[in-house]
Amino acid sequence: xxxxxxxxxxxxxxxxxxxxxxxxxxxxxxxxxxxxxxxxxxxxxxxxxxxxxxxxxxxxxxxxxxxxxxxxxxxxxxxxxxxxxxxxxxxxxxxxxxxxxxxxxxxxxxxxxxxxxxxxxxxxxxxxxxxxxxxxxxxxxxxxxxxxxxxxxxxxxxxxxxxxxxxxxxxxxxxxxxxxxxxxxxxxxxxxxxxxxxxxxxxxxxxxxxxxxxxxxxxxxxxxxxxxxxxxxxxxxxxxxxxxxxxxxxxxxxxxxxxxxxxxxxxxxxxxxxxxxxxxxxxxxxxxxxxxxxxxxxxxxxxxxxxxxxxxxxxxxxxxxxxxxxxxxxxxxxxxxxxxxxxxxxxxxxx
Numbered sequence: 001x002x003x004x005x006x007x008x009x010x011x012x013x014x015x016x017x018x019x020x021x022x023x024x025x026x027x028x029x030x031x032x033x034x035x036x037x038x039x040x041x042x043x044x045x046x047x048x049x050x051x052x053x054x055x056x057x058x059x060x061x062x063x064x065x066x067x068x069x070x071x072x073x074x075x076x077x078x079x080x081x082x083x084x085x086x087x088x089x090x091x092x093x094x095x096x097x098x099x100x101x102x103x104x105x106x107x108x109x110x111x112x113x114x115x116x117x118x119x120x121x122x123x124x125x126x127x128x129x130x131x132x133x134x135x136x137x138x139x140x141x142x143x144x145x146x147x148x149x150x151x152x153x154x155x156x157x158x159x160x161x162x163x164x165x166x167x168x169x170x171x172x173x174x175x176x177x178x179x180x181x182x183x184x185x186x187x188x189x190x191x192x193x194x195x196x197x198x199x200x201x202x203x204x205x206x207x208x209x210x211x212x213x214x215x216x217x218x219x220x221x222x223x224x225x226x227x228x229x230x231x232x233x234x235x236x237x238x239x240x241x242x243x244x245x246x247x248x249x250x251x252x253x254x255x256x257x258x259x260x261x262x263x264x265x266x267x268x269x270x271x272x273x274x275x276x277x278x279x280x281x282x283x284x285x286x287x288x289x290x291x292x293x294x295x296x297x298x299x300x301x302x303x304x305x306x307x308x309x310x311x312x313x314x315x316x317x318x319x320x321x322x323x324x325x326x327x328x329x330x331x332x333x334x335x336x337x338x339x340x341x342x343x344x345x346x347x348x349x350x351x
Contacts, residue, residue, distance in 0.1 A: 030308025034306055052315055053315060054098075064094060140189050158174065182292075196219065230253045233268065234246060246290055253277065261316065267314040321345060
């Protein structure tokens with residue numbers, strides 16, 4: 001019994017401990033074999049999972065089992081997978097490393113339904129790196145993802161009328177910056193301040209990454225057309241509030257993801273070059289130089305060349321030598337993945 005309890009306490013126990021998790025609609029797998037098309041630069045890390053996040057030392061990758069599922073991490077040297085959320089919960093959507101090695105989770109306290117729980121009820125939770133205690137809520141709801149500084153416990157996030165109806169009327173959304181602070185009252189977010197606010201029908205933004213010594217924040221603005229939702233890449237100077245448009249094209253979906261250590265480039269999910277662009281349904285990974293209205297845009301993956309596939313949610317290793325990303329299918333709900341890949345940079349000649 002002591003041994004079993006020890007496994008539970010440290011997370012080295014396979015299987016989900018989540019409760020009240022929803023039934024995610026079953027997606028139809030593509031008929032082709034994506035791995036048969038890839039060069040030796042690609043390595044499959046897992047056959048399940050989504051939304052990878054590098055550890056500060058580059059030795060591990062945290063990831064989600066599925067939407068509204070458990071958080072795991074994989075040791076890149078041993079390929080051993082560890083369950084992080086080894087207790088009953090309503091299902092998490094994201095897990096990321098903080099620079100001190102702790103984990104920041106995004107999830108709801110209860111599951112209501114797919115739409116309300118994902119877009120209204122997500123909040124931040126702090127999980128200690130030794131998994132010695134249950135995660136602690138930080139008392140802050142969030143829309144979509146979070147930007148995390150590599151230098152401190154500073155984070156940035158977005159809210160809209162769904163997560164913050166008392167502060168934001170319908171048609172407005174905002175991005176905030178704050179610090180995760182600890183004290184006698186427990187961890188909480190301190191020094192919260194608004195850095196961007198916009199208005200528009202269906203207004204939705206997402207904080208992505210800090211750059212330039214945390215002086216600028218990269219973020220995304222989503223916009224609806226008559227047929228599809230698209231995305232554009234922006235930055236805001238956190239001292240002056242000045243905004244920069246890095247990529248915004250009328251009929252193109254560009255969602256910034258992982259930033260490179262030099263801060264000069266960012267990975268982007270883009271539907272550019274697809275035969276039938278359909279926003280987030282047809283994506284591959286591109287590398288964008290962060291210049292105003294940048295045209296320095298290079299394609300990295302070509303998963304979309306095989307019908308039914310896409311490559312999404314890329315993140316760059318701390319040394320800039322590799323990226324981790326997930327296999328996606330065009331039938332997926334946004335953010336869903338079917339396993340993680342590791343890609344060494346620069347890419348070889350095949351794909």
